[in-house]
Amino acid sequence: MTAGDIMARVSPTEETAMRRAVELAALALGRTSPNPVVGCVVLDPAGRTVAEGFHRGAGHPHAEVEALTVAGRRARGATAVVTLEPCAHQGRTGPCAEALLGAGVARVLYAVPDPTPGAAGGARRLREAGVEVLPDVLRTDAERVNELWLTAVRRARPCVTWKFGGTLDGRSAAPDGTSRWITGQSAREDVHVLRAAHDAVLVGSGTLRADDPHLGLRHAVRGDPPLRVVLDRTGAIRSDARVLDDAAPTLVVIGHGTPHPRLPGPHEVLEVPVTDAGLDIAALADELYRRGLRSLLLEGGAGLAADFAARGLLDRVVAYLAPLLLGSGGRPVLDGFGAETLDEGVRLHLDEARRMGDDVRLVLRTEPLPGEAG
Numbered sequence: 001m002t003a004g005d006i007m008a009r010v011s012p013t014e015e016t017a018m019r020r021a022v023e024l025a026a027l028a029l030g031r032t033s034p035n036p037v038v039g040c041v042v043l044d045p046a047g048r049t050v051a052e053g054f055h056r057g058a059g060h061p062h063a064e065v066e067a068l069t070v071a072g073r074r075a076r077g078a079t080a081v082v083t084l085e086p087c088a089h090q091g092r093t094g095p096c097a098e099a100l101l102g103a104g105v106a107r108v109l110y111a112v113p114d115p116t117p118g119a120a121g122g123a124r125r126l127r128e129a130g131v132e133v134l135p136d137v138l139r140t141d142a143e144r145v146n147e148l149w150l151t152a153v154r155r156a157r158p159c160v161t162w163k164f165g166g167t168l169d170g171r172s173a174a175p176d177g178t179s180r181w182i183t184g185q186s187a188r189e190d191v192h193v194l195r196a197a198h199d200a201v202l203v204g205s206g207t208l209r210a211d212d213p214h215l216g217l218r219h220a221v222r223g224d225p226p227l228r229v230v231l232d233r234t235g236a237i238r239s240d241a242r243v244l245d246d247a248a249p250t251l252v253v254i255g256h257g258t259p260h261p262r263l264p265g266p267h268e269v270l271e272v273p274v275t276d277a278g279l280d281i282a283a284l285a286d287e288l289y290r291r292g293l294r295s296l297l298l299e300g301g302a303g304l305a306a307d308f309a310a311r312g313l314l315d316r317v318v319a320y321l322a323p324l325l326l327g328s329g330g331r332p333v334l335d336g337f338g339a340e341t342l343d344e345g346v347r348l349h350l351d352e353a354r355r356m357g358d359d360v361r362l363v364l365r366t367e368p369l370p371g372e373a374g
Contacts, residue, residue, distance in 0.1 A: 024054040034292035038063040076104035086122035097122035111142030148295035171330030186357040196223030207300030306337035
């Protein structure tokens with residue numbers, strides 16, 4: 001069934017409800033891992049919205065259950081519009097498919113099939129019980145809002161986003177090392193919104209020494225601060241580094257066999273193998289995923305981003321480009337990854353271009369979202 005065939009069976013009211021469900025899902029970005037963000041709208045047989053819900057985090061009711069609780073008896077004969085296929089497994093909470101059946105819902109529209117091993121099958125269960133089920137409704141929109149989790153589950157590692165601010169000619173700092181401020185206020189504020197949507201934020205030892213970053217949330221951005229992750233192969237991090245304050249926990253990643261630095265507060269040391277290229281970032285990604293982290297934001301530096309790109313571990317790029325030229329003497333935003341031919345380069349798919357003050361914000365992916373043209 002094509003996207004056109006699907007949408008021909010969706011009423012304008014149901015399409016509006018799915019767009020609202022996507023908005024609801026976005027309200028919990030950065031707070032649900034290892035679970036997805038999900039939104040749900042319940043429409044009565046006349047097409048009126050009788051309830052809304054979204055998943056607020058692990059251990060909380062799923063979006064469908066939250067909406068059905070609000071709807072009560074009005075759910076009988078209703079249509080449930082949900083961004084992710086209702087689950088069919090017993091976790092901390094019961095299967096959403098069974099909750100929908102118990103409430104007497106007659107029709108279910110969902111956007112994205114659940115890729116989780118053992119959780120899928122809710123659509124089949126509903127159909128077998130006589131419920132009309134329509135999949136892939138506004139799938140690209142729902143994929144976009146939930147792409148960090150979906151990418152992570154499909155690849156069994158955190159979804160990796162590289163964020164950088166640079167000049168139009170690809171420089172992150174002037175020849176003298178100065179980089180504040182290449183981009184303007186709007187772009188700098190948006191970075192904190194981006195942080196809040198991710199489970200962890202990562203910098204390398206070069207950025208740690210040069211900038212002493214804090215990596216917390218500022219500019220009145222709401223949400224939980226991400227886990228701060230610092231690559232420090234030799235364990236030489238200073239005890240007064242800003243990432244070791246009490247604003248959020250920090251994970252200091254060192255090489256196997258390296259003496260552990262003494263860390264204050266809730267912070268932790270993690271040992272990973274060392275390769276010829278440095279710390280084994282694939283092993284780090286595996287460990288973060290094992291800990292329930294589904295998204296990782298790279299914030300520095302140029303060599304670290306190149307390492308992720310070279311190993312095929314880069315999924316998204318969010319670039320803030322300033323109308324500034326620094327020329328060949330400036331420091332490149334990417335250093336250490338070199339393609340000999342065009343075919344060896346990492347070809348990106350543009351998803352968004354938006355003006356932010358005098359700067360431009362680009363969102364790109366190494367693979368297009370399902371349903372998008374390449």
